[in-house]
Amino acid sequence: MAWDFETDPDYQKQLDWVAAFIETEVMPLDHLLGSPYDTQDEARNKAVRPLQAKVKAQKLWGCHLGPELGGQGYGQVKLALLNEIIGRSAYGPTVFGCQAPDSGNAEILAHYGTAAQKTQYLQPLLNNEIVSCFAMTEPQGGADPGVFTTRATRTTTGWRIDGEKWFASNARFAAFFIVMVVTNPEAPLASRCSMFIVPAGAPGLSIVRNAGYGDHIDSHAYLRFENVEVPEDAMLGSEGGGFLVSQVRLGGGRIHHAMRTIASARTAFDAMCQRVLSRRTKGEVLAEKQTVQEKIADSWIELEQFRLLVLRTAWLIDKHQDYKKVLKDIAAVKAAMPMVLHNIAGRALHLHGSIGLSREMPFAQQVIDSYFLGLADGPTEVHKVTVAKQVLRAYMPTNALFPAYHLPQVRERAREHYPDIVPRDAH
Ligand SMILES: Cc1cc2nc3c(=O)[nH]c(=O)nc-3n(C[C@H](O)[C@H](O)[C@H](O)COP(=O)(O)OP(=O)(O)OC[C@H]3O[C@@H](n4cnc5c(N)ncnc54)[C@H](O)[C@@H]3O)c2cc1C
DSSP, rough: OOOOOOOOOHHHHHHHHHHHIIIIIIHHHTTTOOOOOOOOTTHHHHHHHHHHHHHHHHHTTTTSOGGGTTSSOHHHHHHHHHHHHHSSSSHHHHTOOOOTTTTHHHHHHHOOOHHHIIIIIIHHHHOOOSSSEEEOBBBBBBGGGGGGGOOOEOOSSEEEEEEEEEEEETGEEEEEEEEEESSTTTTTTGTTTTEEEETTOTTTTTEEEEETTTEEEEEEEEEEEEEEEEEEEEEETTTOOOHHHHHHHHHHHHHHHHHHHHHHHHHHHHHHHHHHHHHHEEEEEEEHHHHHHHHHHHHHHHHHHHHHHHHHHHHHHHHHOOGGHHHHHHHHHHHHHHHHHHHHHHHHHHHTTTHHHHSSHHHHHHHHHHHOOOOOOEEEHHHHHHHHHHHHTOOOOOOOOTTOOOHHHHHHHHHHHHSSSSGGGGO
């Protein structure tokens, strides 16, 4: 019977190398450099390129990818164990070649790109020579694709795109955009949109402004497309197949965010534990107060529960090799993720008192990031609906006035099954 919580010793050795490397080589960059996505930043490149070479030498580059794309084809369980370390650093994913949204965009290009697009965009993207942007959300709404209006109309040579996109991550650094656009407004929602690749600098494509949040300045763009002409083969996948194409990136993307969230929550948890053992008030360390102990216990339980849910979901993805069969589990992970980070980072902030709230500690940013996790790739409510719908598929309604689990009926069936046992209420 295969049921194991141990990590293979050889892989554990690699993970130990990753942990030390992240701690000593990568995490310092978070405090010295600007955005990991700025491939034009010479200081960033000078620091990052040698580290990326070390990762490649360890055969840990782009581990989410199959060997045909230069990765190791590790599968999601091994990835989860890796990402829960890499996620401790903002620069970690870039140094290991698995940063979002490039990871998902690369998967789209690998599936749907032409040979020329793969040469022009995919290979440099996989090498982190360039970065990319995924633009789907519009200013009038992101959670409901039914309100999207950015439109592509046919021209003699291809398509013309007009409209606006909102909160597109890293647009200012991107060499190309993968954009969800309405191609047939009359079609049912599932086949209304198509996916296009648009190069940065295409005439008519502009950044209206960059919005940021928390410490992330100017990180998310408000984009405008005015008569942006693209050739026929700029469409990725089939006409009306935009949602199908987006699923290629979202399934993996969501679980990878979750794996890295374990790392972020654990750093807050570790800090909280050290603090309560160190800070004294009213003659004793905080750790001796029961309400503080409750916070430690709740945080540990939430983190371990979440980690197990992530690992089990990763295992299911590896087992089924089909994201559609793991929809419920991925949605559950996505819905649980913001709450876990919010609760644990929030408690760490609170137990550190004023310094915890200050900009001299990471907790306030982590709490804000928990809201990012609850919005990006769709709000929590929408994923809970998916979980509930999928869960309820396994159940049937009953027309009986009293359901089969009504205790008098249960007892009656028990008596019928064991007629020789004298029921305990008869004693
Ligand atoms: C940090 C960050 C990065 C992002 N990066 C990108 C990116 O790179 N590309 C991109 O295209 N988009 C990106 N987004 C946008 C993200 O996908 C949207 O924010 C998300 O889909 C929600 O859309 P909205 O912001 O328009 O909110 P709305 O659609 O206006 O929803 C607002 C709120 O309404 C509630 N709500 C919505 N629908 C339902 C429902 N069905 N049931 C119950 N309540 C509901 C929820 O509370 C929700 O948070 C990013 C967002 C963030 C925060």
